Amino acid sequence: MPELPEVETIKNDLRRKIIGKKITEVEARSGKTIRGEKKKFIGILRGNRFGGIERIGKLLIFALGDGKNFLLVHLKMTGQLVFISGKEIIAGGHSFSARFPLPNKYSRVIFGFEKGEKLFFNDMRRFGYMEIVGKNGLEMVKNKYGIEPLSKEFKPEKLKEIFKNRRAPVKAALMNQKLIAGIGNIYADEILFAARVMPDRKAASLKDGEVKDIFSASRNILKKAVKRRGTTVSDYVDTSGGQGGFSKFLKVYGRRGEKCYRCARTVKSMKIAGRSANFCDKCQK
DNA sequence: AAGATTGTTGCTTA
């Protein structure tokens, strides 16, 4: 699922691919994907250009050339943004990932640029959305997000403050977007394994050393995952349809019933905050 | 064939 490293990868790639380009066509194949009025959405985008691209948490923010409007894109679980140039020959076969050729039955919104370039928003389960907001709307959205874990403002003391008086399991706190922006199920499991902390520990019960370990693990794992262009578990692909390279570094996520790489005991799982949490109860305390 | 899966929202409960 796209979390911080995956969305960051998409942002960086799309900056090189679409900034400054004029949107000549907008095709909306799914009404549900577009929030607000579809006509207005298309009206604002057609003829406009993509300016800068930012990310906050798992949300992409495209500034438009008119200086007034912003396109928000959330991929939720199965969203993909795939860019193809006009000449590109789309090879078959990648059914697992990008489901080439494009468009396919999951292509919900398609942007056309000059010279035949296209950007596809594919989303099998239609949880993802696109929405146009103005400056005020953007501020309101931004205010809902907690600290960016890769920013320099994120420090061990800050994490300690976040965990203070919090009765929720530490895993729920890590995944709470209002507290920390961008961590989802995959990276929460990996961070807690690296920090050797059990996911069901109450956040407030953690000792300073454990908080520091979680802080360090967050930085290390998220940085490495960005460097490896994210994790592909099922649907995530980058803007070229390629898979994330962090998948082979996963230590516990999706490994329930398999042997822990550190101690060879069986990786366990339990439900926390309505989600599966994978862990090793020998390595994590 | 029912249950698991996943991120976010909004409702309910504490």
Place this chain on the structure above:
DNA sequence: TTAAGCAACAATCT
């Protein structure tokens, strides 16, 4: 008032 738990959402896989 604030925080935490949970159902709902869609589609697919096991």
